[in-house]
Amino acid sequence: MIQFAVLGYGTVGSGVVEVFFRNRESLERKAGVPLGLKYILDVREFPDSPYKDLFVKDFDTILNDDSVGVVAEVIGGVEPALTFTKACLERGKSVVTSNKELVAQHGAELLAIARANNVNYLFEASVGGGIPIIRPLHSCLAANRIEEVIGILNGTTNFILTKMFREGMSFESALALAQRLGYAERDPAADVEGHDACRKICILASLAFGEHVYPHDVSAEGIAKITSEDVAYAASCGCVIKLIGAARRGEDGKKMTAYVAPAFINRETQLGTIDDVFNGILVRGDATGDVVFYGKGAGKLPTASAVVSDMIACAKADGSSASMSWKPSQGGNVAPQGDHVTAMYLRCRAFETNALEEAVKIFGKVKALSRPDKPTNEAAFITPALTEREIDDVCGKLAAAGVDILGKIRVLADQ
């Protein structure tokens, strides 16, 4: 018999308990051993819960119980999750988690502790909610050299952008709706400013390229500046705007590229059709080509099911360590964002001069865009592919020529 413990009885934690007891019989068949859920750690009281006898308030009760073989850490945040996780791994307990912040910040370290103690540290639920992505990237695509990962990694911002695109809502109204529906938190900064997506692309990049990538090395731009005008220009050229996290292997020993930013994406591509709160992740391998994983990227039960699947994997492995890991790094392994080559959508306004003519003078050639009710002093266009540094230089020149830059969004090459 293998006993589980769950640390934290919030949204994901209560989902984990629900999924475990609902599907326990089939889980035991898949694990090949009887399974129990012995403890739930939470500082709060749940006197009416059907699982009220399982609650404990003292972490040491779990740590010191050698019958507990697998611990689900679904507290979130760095502390006390980090201390608890280390302690469990060092005591020979496998740990599974949905905690993207912890994995993005301390993944290499925790994987090394797990390996040293011959247990597992698994985190399928940390990226893409219920979408299988960590294990497929690690195991199923093991024969590939992964070249690139591009994902729509945050459901809240995708919901907002979908409402802006489909219903012409402003960013503010779409955010308010997302908050009313419970898709966005009262303080939406982590989602809207791209920090959540940034942690996820760091985890994917670390796994794909074998070396820890820290969030503070990755440029993250959110969606708060996107306007209805930008959305209309995107639509005019067959595109939608999506918040993407992208990471590309550095060629010939150069540093990798990694960033989070809104981008124009061709509506007719697999990523371009991912709407509402759904997530999708494209993985490009040298042998298998492009593979896309799609599903609900968040939510209690999808995320919980990913946590429970990892618990089963640990129960099956029982004492043997899966080899998932990546090298630690000191950081600084991501190329400066200025080196990144991309075409750029620019929306400008000029009163004294013609914005489009000024742009053509400087860029040589641009793709002009239009939209219904475009004011005559507004211009929007897509630049040729240049480094972001070059584009910033040009924007400086445009400004010097009396052209205000109102919008600036990367254009993703067709996948």
Add this chain to the structure above:
Amino acid sequence: MIQFAVLGYGTVGSGVVEVFFRNRESLERKAGVPLGLKYILDVREFPDSPYKDLFVKDFDTILNDDSVGVVAEVIGGVEPALTFTKACLERGKSVVTSNKELVAQHGAELLAIARANNVNYLFEASVGGGIPIIRPLHSCLAANRIEEVIGILNGTTNFILTKMFREGMSFESALALAQRLGYAERDPAADVEGHDACRKICILASLAFGEHVYPHDVSAEGIAKITSEDVAYAASCGCVIKLIGAARRGEDGKKMTAYVAPAFINRETQLGTIDDVFNGILVRGDATGDVVFYGKGAGKLPTASAVVSDMIACAKADGSSASMSWKPSQGGNVAPQGDHVTAMYLRCRAFETNALEEAVKIFGKVKALSRPDKPTNEAAFITPALTEREIDDVCGKLAAAGVDILGKIRVLADQ
């Protein structure tokens, strides 16, 4: 050191050898042990191959070499693949394969032999080419009760249907083009008549529902009867026609549903946008909701990369048996196709009577469709959702009323 052997040096086999030697270093890092490829079995001579020293003609050379721990069977077909696979498993060698025919026919038996000998039998490459689906379905979604699997499982027919939809080609021209491009074989029956997709949905259903499903129990209808008119009617209601394999868990102890057939699919859904030679598989779990896997469903390197990834998984497991398996069955576990409830597209012609009026008389209510240049004596419509038996009855009545049925295609409810 773990030694591999490859049985069969056809398209997939040569891809396996290529991927192995190209990515050997990273494969060894992932496996955690040195790896060798010691033998390639083929009856033919390859005097100019860089691997010419590895070729053997006698299977027993491989079977009797105890240093060979993992064998890739990429011969295809039932024999001699079945005999070779059994012999290897019984000698304690893990076997990985892309052989969908063998897995669909003998999967339960071979998995049991593998388990009894504490080795692995893995077949990620048998469905979806390079798309990870077998392991995600088994492991990553382990916490779910899988309710339904729907897939576009055959790239050749998807290419043909895409050409018919996008370029208005006839079935015959699109097939000829597919043959010219090497996507379809000279004898295209296995693809075009749905047998290939049928084997794949059997494997997915067996894994998802835990009990062997035989191809001869699953109704398979191909795409040869689909005309440009059908495609035009589909487009008129926002649909495309795709060849799908579908399997749904039987409710309350009833038999499961499983079939292969062309179907109208809403173009705006994840499956509806899967074009050309790409495959996509939707898995519906009770906790995770819908998850879709997308990528190249065939081709030398994608399929080979899935085989090699399984070889690595076996090398890592080294002597321990993964628990993937399903129960044997005597067959007969699929409900008769007549019980299947679906809306149906019907295209009819009548000379003596009004086809649409006759249909309304019998069905009560239908959704009438139109297309450019529709002849006045032609009618096309979508019926209410009924059992296929009821629809067949009604078609009989229509025929008796002087209405010829020219086309009949299932309509997939929006996913």
